[in-house]
Amino acid sequence: MGVLVARSPDEWAQVITDSFVPLSLGSMAASFHGSVHSSSLGSAATLTDVRTYGAQVVLRTGRLVRREPSDDCLFSLHLDGEGAVLQGDSGAEWSRGGGALYDASRPYELHFRTDARQLVLQVPRDQLRDRGSQVEGAYGRGLPAGHPTVRVLAAYMRELVDTCGLLTGDQRAELGFTAIDLLATAVRAVVGEGSGVPSGRAALLASMQTYVREHMSDPRLTPESLAHRHRVSVRYVGDLFAGAGTSPAAFIRAERLRAAYRILTDPRRSGSTVSAVAARCGFTDRTTFTRAFVRAYGRTPAEVRGASSREA
Structure with missing residues (x-):
């Protein structure tokens, strides 16, 4: 998919729905504009470069979940700007170089208070579960920029988005599995540290x-x-x-x-x-x-x- 650009609420709602899952807008700055550039990583994942200019609130409402369900998880790596992600009883402020995982099968909110840039890795939930990740405890939680596993994941995603256009389809698919492996490792490390030892x-x-x-x-x-x-x-x-x-x-x-x-x-x-x-x-x-x-x-x-x- 090439670069999609939007300069109005209706255009942006359509662009992000086409790029991710059905979404709506809670609010948007009058001067808002934004763009997305999505790269397919085979059948396993999609990596999308999202750049926005102006404040906005993006909603995955309960009505949208019921009407158009999805089994995908999305991990947003935050590169610039201020905002937060909310899902269920959990929420996390965006931090540069860090990210958050959220579940498209349940409602969530993405708040952006300033211009922002994010890289979004979208994967089927089973791809993370198959790798032993404790995904249920990770939704809406921040994956901090300072954690070693998150640093490796972030560096990989940045390099991958910059080079996707130079790769063959098979190469993108193979590197997509590596991206999922790195995300699973980061989720296990971060959530495992905060969940205590089962007994x-x-x-x-x-x-x-x-x-x-x-x-x-x-x-x-x-x-x-x-x-x-x-x-x-x-x-x-x-x-x-x-x-x-x-x-x-x-x-x-x-x-x-x-x-x-x-x-x-x-x-x-x-x-x-x-x-x-x-x-x-x-x-x-x-x-x-x-x-x-x-x-x-x-x-x-x-x-x-x-x-x-x-x-x-």
Whole structure:
């Protein structure tokens, strides 16, 4: 997408809706004007350079969420200006070199009190969840400029936005996965530091979930082996996962399918056959894998890979 420019409230509302998700304006300075320049990073992400001149309030209202839902997360890296992001009970002032993560499936507000520039990385929520990020605790919170992981992420995003026009589609897609990896690392580091150390049942459940993610390629991974590994009964394992709204078998299957989806949409792994992807993610045969994948995503693994190749 090229540069889109707006000089009126109606034009700006349309530009930001087309560039991100459906949005509306709460207010805007009379002399306001702005521009966006979006670069596709394959099927996994979009990086957008947003420059605005004059105060404004951007709203993702409850009505818009209900009418036009989205499962995307947006991370705004703030380069210049003053303002704040609000979502739910959380809020953070923009800080130069820092940023904030917000969730398009829930209402939010973006306040800009001055001219501003931001780089916005938009990714499907599952892309962060698949990387073990504690996204639910991060929405509306600031990722401070001084944190080492945020500094690395910020430097990468700045360089990427400056060079996107020189890259091929495959190169942008590959670097897009790296951007998501860096964002996930920053979220884990910042949110983990502020959330305290889980204990008791929560700690045991977290340990089991981590173990599943690290051993999902093992076809012998089952609720029974999980119970044996953590020296508790199968019934207790079931109770722990039930408290998180799922079952151990469903969690294992979902993690395997998410990992498979990531591989199938990753251009770096386009040489892997569907059977090889199934085996790598712990499925013992391709037929079982394909049936489970279709139930989860509504398309076959081959269709997902083909669509991803065309988008890249």
